[in-house]
Amino acid sequence: MSRVSVRDSGFTLIEIMVALAVFSLAALALIRLEGATIRSTALLQSTLLAQIVARNVAVEAVSGVQPPTRGRVSGAEQNGGRTWRWVRDVRAIGDGDVMRVDVAVADSQGAVLGRATMIRPPAQLASVQQ
16 A cells, blocks of 8 residues: 655645646636727717617608708717718719718717618608608
């Protein structure tokens, strides 16, 4: 039978320190991942709200009884407790009765987070559809 000495029955201080260092690196990586996830979620929420505002502004221009004013128009909308700045650009395409409506929506810092493009059919076709 072999005898187990006191020296062979446990971990050394260096082994424990290496294990703690490996564990702390893994914990630090998980904390960084959580921070990146929270930032991504906030950006995704802002982008979603900006897309909603862009679509709403474009739908108002396309579905209105009167055709929208051609050219560039800007304004502001409230959505999600925030103020969104939008720019709508209306241009004639084809024979001039069909209009393209482009909308860009920016947050309070000016970063464009949402865009929408829609086509307004000719006035006769729009009145038949309603």
